[in-house]
Amino acid sequence: MKKVESLIIKLLWxxxxxxxxxxxxxxxxxxxxxxxxxxxxxxxxNLKQSEPLETIDPTP
Incomplete structure (x- = not known):
């Protein structure tokens, strides 16, 4: 058990x-x-500005 504790402490450091x-x-x-x-x-x-997208107007 002492070896395991020593190994865990070394790994933590x-x-x-x-x-x-x-x-x-x-x-x-x-x-x-x-x-x-x-x-x-x-x-x-890479900050590149893209062209704006056109949207469809839902109102007739």
Whole structure:
């Protein structure tokens, strides 16, 4: 049981270290654009204006 507890504590420390490193890198704008993929998923990286769509007026 002592080995399992020791392993879990080591994994927690490693996880915490990676979390701190990732937060540190994301705090800089130069690294954020390269590391943060949500801007690509949300579609805000390439802001292109499309032509407006015409709609059909429902009133006669």
């Amino acid at each position: 490693i996880h915490f270290a990676f979390l701190v490193i990732a937060q540190f890198l994301l705090s800089y704008d130069a690294w954020e654009a390269k590391l943060n993929k949500t801007i690509y998923y949300e579609g805000v990286y």
